[in-house]
Amino acid sequence: MYVFHTTNVYTCKFCKNRIPVADIDEIYHEQLKSFLFTDQDIKSYLSQTDEVIKEKESLLSLQTTEAEKIKREMNELVTMRLSGEISKESFPKHYKPLEERLNQIENQLPEQMAEVDFLKIQALSSDTILYNAKDLYDRWPQMPFEEKRTIVEVITENITVGKEDIDIKLAYIPTNLGNAGNKQRNLRGP
Numbered sequence: 001m002y003v004f005h006t007t008n009v010y011t012c013k014f015c016k017n018r019i020p021v022a023d024i025d026e027i028y029h030e031q032l033k034s035f036l037f038t039d040q041d042i043k044s045y046l047s048q049t050d051e052v053i054k055e056k057e058s059l060l061s062l063q064t065t066e067a068e069k070i071k072r073e074m075n076e077l078v079t080m081r082l083s084g085e086i087s088k089e090s091f092p093k094h095y096k097p098l099e100e101r102l103n104q105i106e107n108q109l110p111e112q113m114a115e116v117d118f119l120k121i122q123a124l125s126s127d128t129i130l131y132n133a134k135d136l137y138d139r140w141p142q143m144p145f146e147e148k149r150t151i152v153e154v155i156t157e158n159i160t161v162g163k164e165d166i167d168i169k170l171a172y173i174p175t176n177l178g179n180a181g182n183k184q185r186n187l188r189g190p
Contacts, residue, residue: 010161017161021145024159024166028152031168032137049123056116063112067105074098 008021077095080086086094136151143151152159157169 012161017163019161019166024161025148027166028148028159028168029137029140031170032140046123049119053116053119053123056112056119060109060112060116063105063109067102067109070098070102070105074102 009018010021010024011018074095077086077091077098081088081091140148155170158167159169160167
């Protein structure tokens with residue numbers, strides 16, 4: 001869609017559907033409002049994210065503790081073998097399972113640490129995006145047309161204007177908050 005320089009109406013080159021710039025601006029502004037959620041929704045989302053991070057950190061801590069315990073048991077077995085309390089034949093039967101479990105844990109730890117770090121970065125990023133989006137909604141009515149257009153191009157996946165409705169799909173939606181950014185609106189008559 002494009003705006004003729006002499007009119008304030010968006011017109012599609014192909015289907016010739018038209019919508020006044022003021023109408024699409026108002027509809028888009030309302031779409032931003034529904035996209036942003038309430039403060040309670042944002043707090044809930046951030047709280048859920050914090051819970052997931054805490055669970056992952058707790059699991060990481062448990063596995064680190066288990067690895068330390070296994071190392072102590074392995075050292076005790078070596079000490080017992082060196083002092084002759086365990087025979088050469090029975091030592092591998094006790095030592096090998098501990099060694100295998102320790103290897104499993106040590107292979108999992110870097111992946112789990114990376115996952116926790118990723119979740120923390122994602123939470124910080126989501127918090128910043130939600131804050132900036134809320135600020136964007138508040139500033140929208142005072143923004144110049146060109147600035148609005150640039151923002152729409154960046155955060156909008158697509159806008160479809162039909163004869164009776166308009167479909168606006170915003171590009172970013174926090175994963176835990178669902179599809180609130182993708183809604184269909186009925187057009188208001190000029």
